Amino acid sequence: MQIEISKVELRNLRIEDYKQLKLSMQHAYHDMDEPYWGEKDIERLLKMFPEGQLVVLVDGKVVGSALSLIVDYKKATSNHTYEKITGNYSFDTHDYDGEVLYGIDVFIDPEYRGLRLGRRLYDARKELCEQLNLKSIIFAGRIPNYTDHSKEYTPKEYIEKVRLKEVHDPVLSFQLSNDFHVIRVMRNYLEGDKSSQEYAVLMEWNNIYYDKSPKLINARKSVVRLGLVQWQMRPLANVEALFEQAEFFIDAVSGYGSDFALFPELFVAPLMADFNHLTEADAIREIARYCEPIRKRFQEMAISYNINIITGSMPMVEDGNLYNVGFLCKRDGTSEMYRKIHITPNEIHYWGMKGGSEIQTFDTDCGKIGIMVCYDVEFPELSRLMADEGMEILFVPFLTDTQNGYTRVKHCAQARAIENECYVAIAGCVGNLPGVNNMDIQYAQTAVFTPSDFAFPSNGIKAEATPNTEMTLIVDIDLDLLKELHEYGSVRILKDRRDDLYRIKKISPAKAQETPSNTASNKKQPVK
Numbered sequence: 279m280q281i282e283i284s285k286v287e288l289r290n291l292r293i294e295d296y297k298q299l300k301l302s303m304q305h306a307y308h309d310m311d312e313p314y315w316g317e318k319d320i321e322r323l324l325k326m327f328p329e330g331q332l333v334v335l336v337d338g339k340v341v342g343s344a345l346s347l348i349v350d351y352k353k354a355t356s357n358h359t360y361e362k363i364t365g366n367y368s369f370d371t372h373d374y375d376g377e378v379l380y381g382i383d384v385f386i387d388p389e390y391r392g393l394r395l396g397r398r399l400y401d402a403r404k405e406l407c408e409q410l411n412l413k414s415i416i417f418a419g420r421i422p423n424y425t426d427h428s429k430e431y432t433p434k435e436y437i438e439k440v441r442l443k444e445v446h447d448p449v450l451s452f453q454l455s456n457d458f459h460v461i462r463v464m465r466n467y468l469e470g471d472k473s474s475q476e477y478a479v480l481m482e483w484n485n486i487y488y489d490k491s492p493k494l495i496n497a498r499k500s501v502v503r504l505g506l507v508q509w510q511m512r513p514l515a516n517v518e519a520l521f522e523q524a525e526f527f528i529d530a531v532s533g534y535g536s537d538f539a540l541f542p543e544l545f546v547a548p549l550m551a552d553f554n555h556l557t558e559a560d561a562i563r564e565i566a567r568y569c570e571p572i573r574k575r576f577q578e579m580a581i582s583y584n585i586n587i588i589t590g591s592m593p594m595v596e597d598g599n600l601y602n603v604g605f606l607c608k609r610d611g612t613s614e615m616y617r618k619i620h621i622t623p624n625e626i627h628y629w630g631m632k633g634g635s636e637i638q639t640f641d642t643d644c645g646k647i648g649i650m651v652c653y654d655v656e657f658p659e660l661s662r663l664m665a666d667e668g669m670e671i672l673f674v675p676f677l678t679d680t681q682n683g684y685t686r687v688k689h690c691a692q693a694r695a696i697e698n699e700c701y702v703a704i705a706g707c708v709g710n711l712p713g714v715n716n717m718d719i720q721y722a723q724t725a726v727f728t729p730s731d732f733a734f735p736s737n738g739i740k741a742e743a744t745p746n747t748e749m750t751l752i753v754d755i756d757l758d759l760l761k762e763l764h765e766y767g768s769v770r771i772l773k774d775r776r777d778d779l780y781r782i783k784k785i786s787p788a789k790a791q792e793t794p795s796n797t798a799s800n801k802k803q804p805v806k
């Protein structure tokens with residue numbers, strides 16, 4: 279039926295709406311005995327929880343409504359009847375300290391169906407759930423078409439047929455399309471619901487913004503600012519000159535309110551110039567003695583500039599083995615180490631470097647992050663394991679000597695952002711070091727990559743620096759967009775994995791050492 283409409287309004291229910299509300303309920307529930315709430319019931323509901331009662335009006339006429347309570351999560355998810363969950367229709371089960379917005383009614387006058395007015399009511403409910411910081415919306419939905427299929431299917435089979443769109447149910451099909459999932463089938467839920475044969479489907483919508491313990495201070499940030507350093511390789515007189523240059527950049531990015539500063543891989547390489555008379559392997563071991571002083575100084579700067587610093591990477595000797603390591607220096611005064619896991623053939627051949635054996639994520643005041651050094655980003659298993667632990671931002675300090683090496687890093691980093699539904703920030707070194715063997719030329723373009731969906735840039739690139747130019751890149755990223763992507767994205771890569779067919783898992787470092795790894799070729803190749 280075509281209806282000429284001048285105005286649609288959605289607002290909170292008022293007691294003066296009652297007569298129209300009653301009439302619309304009678305039309306919507308024409309197959310039920312006494313299908314409406316009494317005026318005193320509505321008056322009581324409005325006194326208890328006015329913000330939870332919604333109506334939609336067409337040209338000033340009430341044509342639909344959504345009525346709700348706040349209840350305890352255990353009560354909402356346990357087996358119950360409509361009479362029980364409403365406190366014998368008294369609404370005494372309403373509890374402002376509860377975690378769930380429980381839907382006790384939602385309907386649209388049949389004359390106005392097909393206008394997606396029900397979706398407006400559900401969107402408003404979801405918004406209310408988020409505003410009140412409630413865990414979820416739960417309700418027991420009718421299955422009015424079940425009576426036509428009850429001889430063919432059990433309620434469970436009927437639900438599956440509706441889910442696969444082999445059968446249509448006006449209520450259940452609508453709920454499933456609005457991101458509700460089935461918890462269980464309820465028997466004898468609503469007395470007199472003949473169309474559903476008194477069955478109902480308990481359904482839930484999860485509030486992805488729910489915070490169980492909201493903080494008034496030090497709350498988790500939604501928008502995080504990244505400060506990436508595209509570092510110019512230049513001769514340095516000593517380690518103090520390195521600190522002076524690093525502090526310049528830390529001061530700059532923290533001055534813009536950045537939450538993180540990211541330095542490139544092996545940005546300390548200019549210190550090797552003093553040892554150029556030695557072999558490459560001996561020279562890099564010489565500068566490994568600066569590792570702890572660098573960590574200590576960067577930790578001091580993290581505190582004094584109130585910023586989390588990812589120190590890129592540097593050589594470190596431990597038990598006679600040479601590793602490529604870096605530090606996450608947090609602004610709270612703590613620090614954690616990470617090690618490059620995959621070592622390139624060139625690093626093995628010239629330096630005798632060894633790979634680390636721990637895959638880890640890090641908790642910060644801006645969410646959970648991962649850190650992978652250069653070549654590591656070309657191995658998708660690492661970041662997938664990190665994503666399984668809740669990683670939201672992946673930082674990749676890198677060092678590449680040629681454009682083709684950079685291309686590998688760039689495109690693999692972009693792939694990691696898409697497949698793990700996270701942000702990926704990469705930072706590299708530029709310029710030349712003619713006085714340092716095996717570290718003479720560099721190529722880089724620092725960037726931040728995003729997933730690929732409507733809320734993000736169409737090319738998946740949030741920002742890029744100018745290639746081969748020393749500079750900083752300041753970028754804001756919104757972590758809440760990731761939550762929405764995980765639940766409502768055009769595709770949901772993390773959720774849609776077929777764990778019944780394939781999966782990956784970590785191996786403990788002790789067990790990994792028992793398994794012989796493939797030895798790399800000694801053929802000279804680009805650094806990264």
